[in-house]
Amino acid sequence: MKVVAFLGSPRQEGNTELLLNETLKGIEEEGHEVTLFRPSQMNISPCLNCGECEETGECIIDDDMAEVYRAIKEGERFILASPIFFFGLSAQIKTLIDRCQALWCEKYLLKRPIPEGAYGRRGLLLMVGGMKREIGFECGNATATAFFRTINVPEHETLYYKEVDSKGAIREHPTALKDAYEAGKRLVKY
Ligand SMILES: Cc1cc2nc3c(=O)[nH]c(=O)nc-3n(C[C@H](O)[C@H](O)[C@H](O)COP(=O)(O)O)c2cc1C
Numbered sequence: 609m610k611v612v613a614f615l616g617s618p619r620q621e622g623n624t625e626l627l628l629n630e631t632l633k634g635i636e637e638e639g640h641e642v643t644l645f646r647p648s649q650m651n652i653s654p655c656l657n658c659g660e661c662e663e664t665g666e667c668i669i670d671d672d673m674a675e676v677y678r679a680i681k682e683g684e685r686f687i688l689a690s691p692i693f694f695f696g697l698s699a700q701i702k703t704l705i706d707r708c709q710a711l712w713c714e715k716y717l718l719k720r721p722i723p724e725g726a727y728g729r730r731g732l733l734l735m736v737g738g739m740k741r742e743i744g745f746e747c748g749n750a751t752a753t754a755f756f757r758t759i760n761v762p763e764h765e766t767l768y769y770k771e772v773d774s775k776g777a778i779r780e781h782p783t784a785l786k787d788a789y790e791a792g793k794r795l796v797k798y
Contacts, residue, residue, distance in 0.1 A: 609727055609796055611635055611642045612683035616690030616701030618648035623736040623778040627769070628689040630785045631734065634792025635685075643679050647700040652676075655706040665714030673707045680711065680759050684727045685795050688752050692737035692744035697751050705755045712758045722760040731756045731764030732795050734788060738773030745770070767791055 613632065617624035632642050650672040660668045667673060680686075690697040697705070715721040722729070733752045737744045745768040756764050769784050778784050 609640045609685060610679075610683045611640050611685040611687070611796065612679045613642055613644045613687040614689065614701060614704065615644060615646045616648075616688070616698040617736075618698070618700055619691075619775060622691070622775055623769075623772050624689045624691050624734065626776065626778050627734050627736060627767075627784060627788045628687065630788040631687060631689075631732065631792035631795075634789040635796050638793060638796050640685075640796050643683070645676055645679070645704070647704045652703050652707065654703050655709050657709075661710035661713045662717055665710060665718050665720060667707060667710040669707070673704070676704060676707075677711070680708070681722055684725050684729055686729070686731045686756065686759065686761055686764075687734065687792075687795070688731065688755065689734040690736075690748060690752075692735060692739075692748055695744040696747045697735075702751065705751060708755060708758050715758060715760060724760070727798060729759075729761045730795060731761040732791055733764055733766040733768075734791075735766070735768040736772050736778060737768070737770050740771055742770065765791060765794070 653669050653671050690701045735745050735748050772778050
């Protein structure tokens with residue numbers, strides 16, 4: 609099964625990365641291949657709303673999104689992992705999501721949704737925030753839901769952890785790393 613993961617945190621070995629690594633460990637133990645994208649280390653321009661994709665379903669910007677579009681079309685399981693920044697997903701992952709407007713046009717305007725494939729398409733959303741408040745996760749989940757449905761992923765599981773702030777603090781959480789590991793195993797169950 610082809611698994612595609614997006615790591616939205618710019619912090620190396622930060623909480624989101626530690627959480628995602630546990631998920632990937634669970635998936636790799638099951639023998640599945642993972643393609644990982646880290647938008648903070650990629651050349652991805654924001655959407656220009658030029659309108660070209662409304663006619664063609666394709667983005668005219670020539671940058672690293674080309675490999676992301678390919679992976680999204682070929683993938684079967686998708687993981688979106690992001691810290692909460694100002695009550696939403698990080699700017700790095702949001703930039704990548706906005707560029708999926710081309711896939712939105714392809715699905716909803718041109719009526720060419722990405723085919724389901726032999727194993728269907730399913731998602732997992734992982735979020736980490738430093739605050740007690742839940743609103744960031746609600747906003748993050750709304751954006752992630754729009755992303756998943758646009759790339760023709762009809763269902764996703766969500767795990768989120770609040771009050772996890774300093775680098776590596778997720779290691780102190782009583783269940784987070786184990787939850788993420790088990791969610792990875794569940795994601796690739798047929
Ligand atoms: C620019 C910025 C904005 C943030 N805004 C929020 C926020 O709105 N809500 C929240 O719960 N945490 C917020 N945080 C805290 C991060 O979500 C938290 O430190 C998280 O553990 C970072 O994950 P990482 O280590 O994977 O980057 C913010 C952190 C930064 C740097």
